[in-house]
Amino acid sequence: MATENIIAALDIGTTKIVCLVGEMDDEQRIYVIGHGEAPAEGLKRGIVVDMEKTVGSIRRAVDDAQMISGTEIDRVTAGIAGEHIRSINSHGVIAVSRSDQEITAHDVRRAIDAARAVAIPVDRETIHVIPQNFSVDDQGGIKDPVGMSGVRLELEAHIVTASVTSAKNIYRALERCHLSVDHMVLESLALSQVLLTDSELELGVIVVDVGGDITNMSVFYDGAIRYTGVISLGAKNVTSDIAIGLRTSVDQAERLKTTHGAAVASMADPEEMVTVAGAVGRPDREVSRNVLASIIEPRMEEIFSLVMREIKKVGITDRLAAGIVLAGGGSLLPGAVELAEQIFDMQVRTGRIERIEHIPDELDSVRYATVHGLLRYGFQHEPLPGGKRGRVRSLLKRFENWITRRF
Numbered sequence: 001m002a003t004e005n006i007i008a009a010l011d012i013g014t015t016k017i018v019c020l021v022g023e024m025d026d027e028q029r030i031y032v033i034g035h036g037e038a039p040a041e042g043l044k045r046g047i048v049v050d051m052e053k054t055v056g057s058i059r060r061a062v063d064d065a066q067m068i069s070g071t072e073i074d075r076v077t078a079g080i081a082g083e084h085i086r087s088i089n090s091h092g093v094i095a096v097s098r099s100d101q102e103i104t105a106h107d108v109r110r111a112i113d114a115a116r117a118v119a120i121p122v123d124r125e126t127i128h129v130i131p132q133n134f135s136v137d138d139q140g141g142i143k144d145p146v147g148m149s150g151v152r153l154e155l156e157a158h159i160v161t162a163s164v165t166s167a168k169n170i171y172r173a174l175e176r177c178h179l180s181v182d183h184m185v186l187e188s189l190a191l192s193q194v195l196l197t198d199s200e201l202e203l204g205v206i207v208v209d210v211g212g213d214i215t216n217m218s219v220f221y222d223g224a225i226r227y228t229g230v231i232s233l234g235a236k237n238v239t240s241d242i243a244i245g246l247r248t249s250v251d252q253a254e255r256l257k258t259t260h261g262a263a264v265a266s267m268a269d270p271e272e273m274v275t276v277a278g279a280v281g282r283p284d285r286e287v288s289r290n291v292l293a294s295i296i297e298p299r300m301e302e303i304f305s306l307v308m309r310e311i312k313k314v315g316i317t318d319r320l321a322a323g324i325v326l327a328g329g330g331s332l333l334p335g336a337v338e339l340a341e342q343i344f345d346m347q348v349r350t351g352r353i354e355r356i357e358h359i360p361d362e363l364d365s366v367r368y369a370t371v372h373g374l375l376r377y378g379f380q381h382e383p384l385p386g387g388k389r390g391r392v393r394s395l396l397k398r399f400e401n402w403i404t405r406r407f
């Protein structure tokens, strides 16, 4: 558990960068006390392609969060996602060290290190080693073996790796913003902190996060993360399909999608017309919502079908009794749940942020679930050793100046 009662989280998404400052009270309730958001410039599919722009975007989000919360942010719990993330399941075995055969926390750490020792290519960096199950001698399915008695301790673990270059560039961008990293957290793991109930985690569930450039999927059952994957398509592909299909600008297409779009054509009225601003020099036109939805549907169907194909490939469809939880901006399209139900043939719900006591209204959307999850993760885990502790200072003076400037 973090010892500070105020910490910051940073979600570096493919469309937006969001920084949250949260405070935890004595009853361990979390309150969001400030936030900042900036368009994600300089990043493509989770990879830094322009360092200056990335630094500028992070800075903007963090500066606003500092001003609103009246705190100074010098450390963050940051999210990592993107096509460069890979995950494997690994196995570690150790002999219990104490002569009386009682298993200690030290043995657990050794088992985790043994699982971590799996051959990871030199161009990849391990981000997480997440225990799934322990076995003591031949008894399996143990969640916490400390205090038990045995000779041999085995561990099944989920290992998440990132490309060294991609991770380094994220660290470098944060360093350039004078931010140290308390934790670098897989975004899917962060989502599970605020979107999933304990029974979903046990029964088996997939979280499908339809973001801008990419769709992240993660599978949980028997209380632990089991599989993670990335599809290289997201809600921005839907926008470009609309721009091409209706011969309009990307900005117009984005507006049409978010205000009038639907993921299922049969749910959109063919009689209800919307205005499409013509591209340069062309007049405005009217199209029906049904036409708009029939451009959106095939792309959303493709995204969900690719997720389904991957789930089938790993052979875990029978472990998913709790079905699907949708997240990310792409899941806000009306009809997304119905379309997903058809394709997955499972129960589907849109995620709702839980376990955060106070969320400003404008942040209470599944689009922001990742950053809330990162905040919760930051409070639940002791900061990594090395480097100084977060210094969170009241900056009421600066806040006053900012208020005067803005209003």
Ligand SMILES: Nc1ncnc2c1ncn2[C@@H]1O[C@H](COP(=O)(O)OP(=O)(O)OP(=O)(O)O)[C@@H](O)[C@H]1O
Binding pocket: 012, 013, 014, 015, 016, 017, 040, 081, 209, 210, 211, 212, 213, 214, 215, 234, 235, 236, 239, 254, 257, 258, 259, 261, 327, 328, 329, 330, 331, 332, 333, 334, 367
């Ligand atoms: N109300 C809405 N209806 C439909 N689509 C929406 C809505 N709000 C946002 N979106 C879409 O969601 C996408 C962005 O999703 P999100 O904010 O989850 O992405 P991100 O976190 O920046 O990216 P990623 O998770 O891929 O790194 C955009 O393409 C946007 O058009």
Ligand SMILES: [Mg+2]
Binding pocket: 013, 014, 211, 328, 370
């Ligand atoms: Mg996201």
